Amino acid sequence: MANAPTLHELELTLHQVDRGIERELRLRTARHPSETVERLWLRLLAYAWQWEEGIAFGPGLSDPEAPDLEARDLTGRPTLWLRVGRAEPAKIQRALDRGQGARVAVLFDSPARLEAFCAAAVAEGVDRLAGVALAAVDPALLAGLGAHDERRVRLTLTLVGDHFYVDIGGEALDGPLTLGAA
Numbered sequence: 001m002a003n004a005p006t007l008h009e010l011e012l013t014l015h016q017v018d019r020g021i022e023r024e025l026r027l028r029t030a031r032h033p034s035e036t037v038e039r040l041w042l043r044l045l046a047y048a049w050q051w052e053e054g055i056a057f058g059p060g061l062s063d064p065e066a067p068d069l070e071a072r073d074l075t076g077r078p079t080l081w082l083r084v085g086r087a088e089p090a091k092i093q094r095a096l097d098r099g100q101g102a103r104v105a106v107l108f109d110s111p112a113r114l115e116a117f118c119a120a121a122v123a124e125g126v127d128r129l130a131g132v133a134l135a136a137v138d139p140a141l142l143a144g145l146g147a148h149d150e151r152r153v154r155l156t157l158t159l160v161g162d163h164f165y166v167d168i169g170g171e172a173l174d175g176p177l178t179l180g181a182a
Contacts, residue, residue: 055080056070080105093126118181137178
């Protein structure tokens with residue numbers, strides 16, 4: 001019998017200073033049995049980075065073709081398609097082509113992974129990724145968050161420019177958001 005996903009409940013105070021966003025959010029997301037806690041946190045950072053009304057966690061690792069996060073407007077039309085971690089340039093290009101005008105974004109777990117993605121896009125001749133938002137988080141920030149594997153968490157996450165600031169359980173963490181272009 002397969003292991004069941006672990007449900008995580010997060011009380012998030014989100015501040016995006018440059019966009020003037022301040023929200024108190026209650027989130028519930030399932031962590032797939034094969035998903036690391038760092039990837040769970042990467043999904044949360046992606047949520048904060050691209051926050052918009054209607055953003056929701058996707059099916060995660062149980063459906064590798066689906067986005068990790070997505071948003072839809074009131075008609076059900078996609079407005080955001082977001083992948084985290086590893087990404088293949090050809091799949092991101094397909095998402096952009098099929099997106100019906102949705103913003104497409106990828107958040108990597110390290111600047112090295114972002115650089116490898118951009119190099120792979122060039123090597124594979126995938127040249128229509130200019131409209132994709134690409135970024136990478138600081139691995140040290142992910143490692144610090146990874147130490148928090150509680151099922152119920154309260155945190156404050158602030159994004160100023162290209163830098164994350166996190167207060168979780170009285171611990172202050174921060175790290176840069178490295179932007180990229182393919």
